[in-house]
Amino acid sequence: MSERCMSAVSLLICDDSSLARKQLLRALPAAWPLDIHQASSGREALERIREGGIDALLLDLTMPDMDGYQVLGALRDECLECKVIVISADVQDEAVRRVLELGALAFIRKPADPVHLQQTLASLVLLGDEMPSLGQRNTGQIPFRDAFREVVNVAMGRAAALLARVLGVFVQLPVPNVNIFEVGELHMALADAAQGDKLTAVCQGYIGSGIAGEALLIFHDSEMADMAVLMGTEDYRELEMLLDLSSLLISACLSGIADQIDVVFSQGHPQVLGQHASIDELIRVNRQRWKNTLAVEISYSIEAHDVHFDLLLLFTEDSVELLSRKLAYLMD
Numbered sequence: 658m659s660e661r662c663m664s665a666v667s668l669l670i671c672d673d674s675s676l677a678r679k680q681l682l683r684a685l686p687a688a689w690p691l692d693i694h695q696a697s698s699g700r701e702a703l704e705r706i707r708e709g710g711i712d713a714l715l716l717d718l719t720m721p722d723m724d725g726y727q728v729l730g731a732l733r734d735e736c737l738e739c740k741v742i743v744i745s746a747d748v749q750d751e752a753v754r755r756v757l758e759l760g761a762l763a764f765i766r767k768p769a770d771p772v773h774l775q776q777t778l779a780s781l782v783l784l785g786d787e788m789p790s791l792g793q794r795n796t797g798q799i800p801f802r803d804a805f806r807e808v809v810n811v812a813m814g815r816a817a818a819l820l821a822r823v824l825g826v827f828v829q830l831p832v833p834n835v836n837i838f839e840v841g842e843l844h845m846a847l848a849d850a851a852q853g854d855k856l857t858a859v860c861q862g863y864i865g866s867g868i869a870g871e872a873l874l875i876f877h878d879s880e881m882a883d884m885a886v887l888m889g890t891e892d893y894r895e896l897e898m899l900l901d902l903s904s905l906l907i908s909a910c911l912s913g914i915a916d917q918i919d920v921v922f923s924q925g926h927p928q929v930l931g932q933h934a935s936i937d938e939l940i941r942v943n944r945q946r947w948k949n950t951l952a953v954e955i956s957y958s959i960e961a962h963d964v965h966f967d968l969l970l971l972f973t974e975d976s977v978e979l980l981s982r983k984l985a986y987l988m989d
Contacts (some may be wrong), residue, residue, distance in 0.1 A: 669706065671714060671725075681715055698722050719832055745765075763781060813909075816868070816906050826962065832959075834952075839949050858875045863925055950971045953969065
């Protein structure tokens, strides 16, 4: 490494997921002269950059409180000097275009490929041309829920990118919620998602390597006509449209999870659980199946349209231990 590259580069990693930060730390060779800092929110990262001394930022997009787009906007508006590489699960073409327009120098999709990350840093942050082997940095233990939330985050982003291409829209992504629910708690979570609307829900079972559950896609009846326009089916058969959209989103999300934990899911046929029904009716019909579950909640919204829908992945209680084993290599 040349003399001009021997001084340490101050690098800030900003991601609300401790697993994502750990994966990035593992990908940074110990031989590189890096002074590494971490932030678990966009607001924390921005405050640290304002203090000065940060040369480069590895930035997530989907974060609570202050997301990556807002951080980039603030850096530009305040003329703060910092080289930004966005590392995100939101891989929509429009997301990439927007972050580059806001001043990011590069975009890397999650989970970041170590070689790609090293090459990007070497070219943009002047770390030199050497590509040493990976060093082992002290990254600590990761709780199951945080690890699985990041896996879901990556899968959610892939599903959104597919939906965006099919509909020609920009999908706004949330931070997914991961919780263990008993049936009463699940009732409350679904009621919150419903927001008082009449609902139609499509359910599809899945199983792979002993990990089993049901995916539940909830549509708000008040938004059905707008959804039909987006899908180009204004003279639509409502049930057919719902099943097509459910198949696309559920399959893409499950595939994204399966790829990361080395599982192949077999999926059942999608079924309509209730049409134009209240949340109470949905719970009453399915109470026995949803006794105790690992629930993942993802709320998709479509920009510039009054359309949103909720995807819940409901894993059986027995699946949690098997998922933990699959995630062990990520959490160690």
